[in-house]
Amino acid sequence: MSEVKTLMDFVKSAKSQITEVEVTEVVALLDDGYQVLDVREPAEFISGTIDGALNVPRGVLEAASDHQYPGKNEKMQDRDKKWLLLCATSGRSAMAAQVMQQMGFKSVKNINGGMAAWKQAEMHVVIPKHH
Numbered sequence: 001m002s003e004v005k006t007l008m009d010f011v012k013s014a015k016s017q018i019t020e021v022e023v024t025e026v027v028a029l030l031d032d033g034y035q036v037l038d039v040r041e042p043a044e045f046i047s048g049t050i051d052g053a054l055n056v057p058r059g060v061l062e063a064a065s066d067h068q069y070p071g072k073n074e075k076m077q078d079r080d081k082k083w084l085l086l087c088a089t090s091g092r093s094a095m096a097a098q099v100m101q102q103m104g105f106k107s108v109k110n111i112n113g114g115m116a117a118w119k120q121a122e123m124h125v126v127i128p129k130h131h
Contacts, residue, residue: 011091014098020112023121026050026084029109034082039096040115048125050086050118055128058092065103082107090114 021029030036036053038045045055054075056064064073083105085093090112097110111118119125 007091011094014094015110018094018097018101018108018110020090020094020110021084022112023117023123026111026118026123029082029084032082034084034107034109036086036111037083037096038086039093040087044088044115046128049115049128051124051126053086053128058087058096061096061099062103065100065105079104080106083109085110086118087114089116 026036030052036050038049038053038055039058039061040049040055041057041059042055045053049055056073056076063069063071065076066072067077083100085097085100085108087093087096090110091114093114094110097108100108113120
């Protein structure tokens with residue numbers, strides 16, 4: 001029987017296959033045309049995120065990004081769009097970044113440390129407006 005994997009096994013595997021950036025690099029990347037994709041749950045997102053972030057929870061990412069899925073998110077269809085992925089501590093976003101690469105997204109980077117690192121660095125947090 002194969003070894004049972006833990007969450008951290010999945011995160012470690014994902015992090016070995018993606019590009020990560022530090023919170024100090026985020027502003028320059030936003031200026032370069034990247035957009036933040038916050039993959040946390042809606043309740044986490046509305047408690048504060050990075051300005052301009054789009055919220056697509058990790059649990060629906062594949063469906064939202066699938067060209068053929070009837071309930072797809074139109075904002076997630078352009079494979080050339082540049083994304084910076086964000087979650088609470090960078091585990092979910094690492095796995096999301098790996099999946100997005102497998103789905104053909106060409107410019108995906110994960111924000112190392114996630115929202116916890118962003119807040120620790122005293123970066124600007126916004127409360128998103130309800131759509």
